[in-house]
Amino acid sequence: xxxxxxxxxxxxxxxxxxxxxxxxxxxxxxxxxxxxxxxxxxxxxxxxxxxxxxxxxxxxxxxxxxxxxxxxxxxxxxxxxxxxxxxxxxxxxxxxxxxxxxxxxxxxxxxxxxxxxxxxxxxxxxxxxxxxxxxxxxxxxxxxxxxxxxxxxxxxxxxxxxxxxxxxxxxxxxxxxxxxxxxxxxxxxxxxxxxxxxxxxxxxxxxxxxxxxxxxxxxxxxxxxxxxxxxxxxxxxxxxxxxxxxxxxxxxxxxxxxxxxxxxxxxxxxxxxxxxxxxxxxxxxxxxxxxxxxxxxxxxxxxxxxxxxxxxxxxxxxxxxxxxxxxxxxxxxxxxxxxxxxxxxxxxxxxxxxxxxxxxxxxxxxxxxxxxxxxxxxxxxxxxxxxxxxxxxxxxxxxxxxxxxxxxxxxxxxxxxxxxxx
RNA sequence: GUGGGGGUAGCUCAGCCGGCAGAGCACCGGGUUGUGGCCCCGGAGGCCGCGGGUUCGAAUCCCGUCCCUCACCCCA
Numbered sequence: 495x496x497x498x499x500x501x502x503x504x505x506x507x508x509x510x511x512x513x514x515x516x517x518x519x520x521x522x523x524x525x526x527x528x529x530x531x532x533x534x535x536x537x538x539x540x541x542x543x544x545x546x547x548x549x550x551x552x553x554x555x556x557x558x559x560x561x562x563x564x565x566x567x568x569x570x571x572x573x574x575x576x577x578x579x580x581x582x583x584x585x586x587x588x589x590x591x592x593x594x595x596x597x598x599x600x601x602x603x604x605x606x607x608x609x610x611x612x613x614x615x616x617x618x619x620x621x622x623x624x625x626x627x628x629x630x631x632x633x634x635x636x637x638x639x640x641x642x643x644x645x646x647x648x649x650x651x652x653x654x655x656x657x658x659x660x661x662x663x664x665x666x667x668x669x670x671x672x673x674x675x676x677x678x679x680x681x682x683x684x685x686x687x688x689x690x691x692x693x694x695x696x697x698x699x700x701x702x703x704x705x706x707x708x709x710x711x712x713x714x715x716x717x718x719x720x721x722x723x724x725x726x727x728x729x730x731x732x733x734x735x736x737x738x739x740x741x742x743x744x745x746x747x748x749x750x751x752x753x754x755x756x757x758x759x760x761x762x763x764x765x766x767x768x769x770x771x772x773x774x775x776x777x778x779x780x781x782x783x784x785x786x787x788x789x790x791x792x793x794x795x796x797x798x799x800x801x802x803x804x805x806x807x808x809x810x811x812x813x814x815x816x817x818x819x820x821x822x823x824x825x826x827x828x829x830x831x832x833x834x835x836x837x838x839x840x841x842x843x844x845x846x847x848x849x850x851x852x853x854x855x856x857x858x859x860x861x862x863x864x865x866x867x868x869x870x871x872x873x874x875x876x877x878x879x880x881x882x883x884x885x886x887x888x889x890x891x892x893x894x895x896x897x898x899x900x901x902x903x904x905x906x907x908x909x910x911x912x913x914x915x916x
Numbered sequence: 917g918u919g920g921g922g923g924u925a926g927c928u929c930a931g932c933c934g935g936c937a938g939a940g941c942a943c944c945g946g947g948u949u950g951u952g953g954c955c956c957c958g959g960a961g962g963c964c965g966c967g968g969g970u971u972c973g974a975a976u977c978c979c980g981u982c983c984c985u986c987a988c989c990c991c992a
Contacts, residue, residue, distance in 0.1 A: 496982095496983095498983070498984095501983075501984090552990090553989080553990050553991080554990080554991080557917080557990090558990080558991085574991095575991095575992080604992080606990095606991075606992090608989095608990075608991075609917080609918095609988095609989090610984090610985085611985075611986060611987070611988095612985080612986070612987090613991095613992080614990090614991070614992080615992095618992065619992090620992060622992090694990095697989095697990090750991090751990060751991060752991090761992095769986080769987065769988085770991075770992075772991070772992060773992075774992070775991085775992065797992060798992070799991090799992030800992085801992080802992060803992090819952095821950090821951075823950045823951085824950080852944095853945085853950090854950050854951060855946095855948080855950085855951065855952080856944085856945085856952095857951085857952090858951050858952040858953095859951095859952055859953085860952085861952065862952040862953060863952085863953090866952095869951080869952080871950075871951070873950055874950080875950085883950090883951090885951070885952090887952065887953085890952090892951085
């Protein structure tokens, strides 16, 4: 038996699990404050949902999906991202019939069969929102502002980069123009980009190889090709962000790898992270719902990569110390210690006690290590006298407290600690 | 899928010109008949990733393999 977790997956242990939970809770409560409600969709879907939704030609669909056949012969796939599944649920449950827009958030694991590296795993965790049913620039601005606020709240410094990839009206013409330009300048491109020129011409714009910079500089710009509707949409979104004080950088070379994006695309990048610097990304997808069999429904959303955010060092605050550790001295005192711990727990106070048969000294050490504020000592004297010795680990002072008054006394002291009154 | 680096105690790593498996931290116990942190003393803990080869002898050299890691591709 090999006890190692599968490649690209990981166990999240304390105390990291607690830090993560605080980040998730901060995000979910923020989503709620913006009027979003939670949706849970299956971890796996019919393969077709992703193939059609994300795009047959994308890398995700072509080589990164965990696909399997079930006993009924159906092809299923572990979700590589959440938006396609949410859009599918939107169609299935006719969510458009109960008033638009529909504002949903989700969080959970996603799966892509890729070679793991820093900030990239085969099972990874995303949090995101989808605002469905509105084509208004205000909805783009809302989700972007929401995401910006999420990072600000955690003290994570990010750069917001935005672009417009046009729509069905104007993008094809641009791609043709770009392709033509690249074909004529193949000599000035790196090896990878010569291949990309055909397969994924937009990607060439984002190449970091020095050799390509000259050609990239002279390339036709997507911005020039935007139709009037896309251009004014972009300006409206940018205007709203400026008015709201959300700073961003427009980058005509920002290209996203999912086919469903239209018009607005954006990324929140951490300039200090290595290769995987996109902490969150999203955009508008006005044709996805239709593609999955629903009525034409414009929508916009984003997804936050939780694992990457954790790498960026979010400020989550400290784990609150406190509570009462009940120390039993001598085996005769253990039943009483157990009963007292239960009383404290039932009163909502964090309480614990030794299960290892350890000495008083070792129990004290355990209390200290586990961050307890108070220790309630039960020994021979205490048993006889019906009291406990309550010790404050911070101040080092201790006193006798009547056994029946322990819960009340401990609650009072812990509350005082929370106020910082010592 | 491609390329670089690496797998030795729970963690971080030293040992690698072949010759008894080590340190720091963490853990457990003692120093106090019943009192934490600092300090002192002691203890436990290893298929040296796995398989094969060379050798009197391999953590050390060679081959294979798996895994981790960083980067590319792509992406959160």
